[in-house]
Amino acid sequence: MDGARAERILAAVRAIPEGWVRTYGDLEPRAPRLVGRVLRETDEDVPWHRVVRADGSLAVGGEQRARLRAEGVPIRGDRVVLAQARLPLPPGEHLEPGEAPG
DNA sequence: AGCGTGACAATTA
């Protein structure tokens, strides 16, 4: 593997349920570009198409959009409707010190 | 240790 981060990212991507999406920033708030790097490098069967940009736009394009539509992900034009398709932050995800739940 | 690059993100105009 390229690094422990890569594995953690792949695991998070694999955890995205069908019909839902998550943003690069959600997976790695401090290094969203690393997510794309990993998804591009890996040959695993991860659902890479379920990872979209913070504004709902797609990074890959055609194939990604087709796959998302096939899963029932709400899409408006060329952007995913994050308000409906964005997976809520699972409990226990990189919660930064200071963002304590209370 | 510096430089350039990137499946990004938030701001500003």
Next chain:
DNA sequence: ATAATTGCCACGC
């Protein structure tokens, strides 16, 4: 709403 800037972090040379 879009376009251009700036900031960010990690990777490879």
